[in-house]
Amino acid sequence: MTGAGSSKPDLWWRKGVIYQIYPRSFQDSNGDGIGDLEGVRQRLDYLVWLGVDAIWISPFYPSPMHDFGYDVADYCGVDPMFGTLESFDAVVADAHARGLRIILDFVPNHTSIEHPWFQESRTGQGPRRDWYIWRDAAPSGGPPNNWISNFGGPAWSFDAVRGQYYHHAFLPEQPDVDWRNPKLRDAMHEALRFWLARGVDGFRLDAVWHVVKDEALRDNPPNDTWTAKQPDIERLLQIHSADQPGAHEVIAGMRKVTEEFGERLVIAELYLPVDRIVAYYGEDLRGAHLPFNFQLIAAPWNAAGLGDLIEAYEAALPRGGWPNWVLGNHDRARIAARVGPAQARVAAMLLLTLRGTPTFYYGDELGIGEVEIPPDRIRDPWALREPGLGVGRDPERTPMQWDASPHAGFSTHEPWLPLTPDWASRSVAAQRADPASMLSLTRALLHYRRAHESLSLGTFRRLASEGDVLAYERRSGDEWTTVVLNLGASPTLWRPPVGSPGMTVVMSTHCDRSDEAVVEMLPLRGDEGVILAGEAR
Numbered sequence: 001m002t003g004a005g006s007s008k009p010d011l012w013w014r015k016g017v018i019y020q021i022y023p024r025s026f027q028d029s030n031g032d033g034i035g036d037l038e039g040v041r042q043r044l045d046y047l048v049w050l051g052v053d054a055i056w057i058s059p060f061y062p063s064p065m066h067d068f069g070y071d072v073a074d075y076c077g078v079d080p081m082f083g084t085l086e087s088f089d090a091v092v093a094d095a096h097a098r099g100l101r102i103i104l105d106f107v108p109n110h111t112s113i114e115h116p117w118f119q120e121s122r123t124g125q126g127p128r129r130d131w132y133i134w135r136d137a138a139p140s141g142g143p144p145n146n147w148i149s150n151f152g153g154p155a156w157s158f159d160a161v162r163g164q165y166y167h168h169a170f171l172p173e174q175p176d177v178d179w180r181n182p183k184l185r186d187a188m189h190e191a192l193r194f195w196l197a198r199g200v201d202g203f204r205l206d207a208v209w210h211v212v213k214d215e216a217l218r219d220n221p222p223n224d225t226w227t228a229k230q231p232d233i234e235r236l237l238q239i240h241s242a243d244q245p246g247a248h249e250v251i252a253g254m255r256k257v258t259e260e261f262g263e264r265l266v267i268a269e270l271y272l273p274v275d276r277i278v279a280y281y282g283e284d285l286r287g288a289h290l291p292f293n294f295q296l297i298a299a300p301w302n303a304a305g306l307g308d309l310i311e312a313y314e315a316a317l318p319r320g321g322w323p324n325w326v327l328g329n330h331d332r333a334r335i336a337a338r339v340g341p342a343q344a345r346v347a348a349m350l351l352l353t354l355r356g357t358p359t360f361y362y363g364d365e366l367g368i369g370e371v372e373i374p375p376d377r378i379r380d381p382w383a384l385r386e387p388g389l390g391v392g393r394d395p396e397r398t399p400m401q402w403d404a405s406p407h408a409g410f411s412t413h414e415p416w417l418p419l420t421p422d423w424a425s426r427s428v429a430a431q432r433a434d435p436a437s438m439l440s441l442t443r444a445l446l447h448y449r450r451a452h453e454s455l456s457l458g459t460f461r462r463l464a465s466e467g468d469v470l471a472y473e474r475r476s477g478d479e480w481t482t483v484v485l486n487l488g489a490s491p492t493l494w495r496p497p498v499g500s501p502g503m504t505v506v507m508s509t510h511c512d513r514s515d516e517a518v519v520e521m522l523p524l525r526g527d528e529g530v531i532l533a534g535e536a537r
C-alpha cells in the first residue's frame with residue numbers, strides 16, 4: 001500500500017483534475033478557423049459542468065507559429081491570433097470566479113528564431129551574445145557534434161550572420177537558450193513573474209529535460225536497435241544532449257520564483273524512464289511538484305502490464321512526492337485511436353481512479369479517435385519533415401466538436417484542421433443528451449472522484465486478479481473504493497479477495513449499473529470497468 005507519507009494533502013492540485021486545452025482547437029470566437037482565448041473564456045461554464053479543477057493552456061504567446069506557438073517570440077505577450085493581454089486577463093478573472101485554476105505552458109528550453117534575444121545574439125555583439133548555444137564548425141567542417149533534432153536532421157544550424165552554428169533540440173526556428181548564463185536565467189525568471197503577477201496558478205514547463213546539455217558537447221552514442229522505421233532522433237541515445245543533472249537546479253530555480261507568489265504549481269514535461277522522471281521531484285522535493293508521468297501513453301494495453309507499471313511507479317516515488325497520470329496530449333495519438341472506443345472508456349475510468357493528479361486531454365471526453373488528415377491538410381512540422389513514419393501530431397489536435405451547427409460550433413469558418421467524419425453526432429451537445437455517452441461517463445467519473453476522497457487522496461493497493469482484469473483498491477479512512485477493469489473484449493468474472501468488505505457496484509463504464517451488491521463473484525462484460533463502494537467495517 002502506498003501514499004500514507006505524503007504531506008500537505010489539501011493542496012488543490014493533489015485532489016484536482018487538470019484539463020489540457022490546445023487553444024488553436026478549442027473554440028474560435030472571431031471566425032478565422034483558429035481557436036483563441038476569448039473562445040476559451042466562452043467555454044468555461046462547460047468545464048465547470050464537466051467537473052475539472054484547472055486548465056492548462058498550450059502556448060498563446062506571440063510566435064511565427066513554426067511549431068504552433070512552442071516557438072516563442074515574446075514571453076510576455078499574447079499573439080494577436082489568440083487575442084490580447086486583456087483577453088487573457090478576462091480568462092483568468094472568469095476562470096477564478098468559477099473556481100477554475102489556470103496553468104500556463106512555459107517554454108524555457110528555446111525561443112523563436114524571431115525573438116529579439118536571438119536577433120541580438122546572432123550579431124555576436126551586445127549583452128545577449130551568449131544567451132544561446134553557439135559553436136564554431138567542427139574542425140573537419142559541419143556541425144560541432146552529432147546531436148539530432150527531435151524533429152529529425154541535425155540539431156545544429158549554421159547562422160550566416162554570426163558565422164557560427166547554433167543548437168536547436170527541435171526546429172531550426174527554435175534555438176535553444178543557454179541556462180548556464182545567469183542573465184538568461186534572470187530574464188526567464190522575470191517572464192515567469194510577469195504571468196504570476198497576472199494571477200496564474202502554475203506552469204507546465206515545456207521540454208524541460210532538455211534545458212541543460214553536456215558542457216563539453218560530447219557526441220551521443222548510437223542506438224544499435226534503431227531501424228529506418230523509427231524517427232531520426234532515435235538513431236542516437238540522448239545521453240549527453242538532455243537529462244543532465246543541471247536541469248534539476250534550473251527547475252528548482254523556477255519553482256522558487258513561483259513561491260514568491262505563494263503556493264503555485266510546477267509541472268515538468270519529461271519523456272524519460274521512470275527512474276529518471278522521479279528524480280525531477282528534486283532534492284528535498286524542491287523541483288517540480290508534478291514531473292509528468294506519461295507511462296500510460298506508451299503502455300502495453302493489458303491488465304498485467306498496466307498493473308505492473310502502476311506498482312513500479314508507486315514504488316519509485318520519493319517520500320512525499322505526489323503522483324500524476326496522463327493519458328493523452330497534443331503530441332501523442334489520442335487514447336481512443338490507440339486502444340479503440342470501448343477501451344477508451346475503461347482508460348478514462350483508470351485515469352480518474354488512480355492515485356495521483358490526472359491530466360485530461362480536451363476532446364477525449366468525446367472519445368475522438370483516429371482522424372485522418374488528408375496530405376494537403378497536414379500542418380505539423382514534424383510530419384512534414386519526416387513523412388511516412390506516422391509521427392504527425394495533427395490527428396490529436398483537431399477542433400473540439402460542440403454541436404451540430406456548421407463546423408461543429410467550433411468556428412463559423414473552415415477550421416485549421418478537419419473535424420471527425422462523425423462530428424455532427426460526436427459533439428458535446430449530442431453526448432450531453434445521452435446518459436450513456438463517453439461525455440456522460442467522463443463527467444460522472446469526474447464528479448464521483450471529486451466527491452470521494454478515497455479516489456483523490458486515498459491510498460492505492462493492487463488486488464489479486466487474473467487474465468484481463470486489473471483491480472485495485474483506494475482507501476481513505478473509512479471510505480473504501482474498489483476499481484475493477486476488464487482490459488479484454490470477452491466477459492469475465494472477478495472474485496474479490498478473501499477479507500474484502502461488502503461491496504456495491506456504483507458505476508460502470510457502460511453507464512447502466514448501480515446499487516448492485518457483489519455476491520461472491522463480480523461479472524464483467526467485455527471492455528467493462530466498474531467502481532465498487534465498500535462498506536466500512
Ligand code: NOJ
Nearest residue numbers: 067070170206207330331
Ligand atoms: C513539447 C511540446 O509538447 C511539443 O508540442 C513541442 O513541439 C516541443 N515540446 C517543442 O517545444
Ligand code: CA
Nearest residue numbers: 028030034036
Ligand atoms: Ca480565432
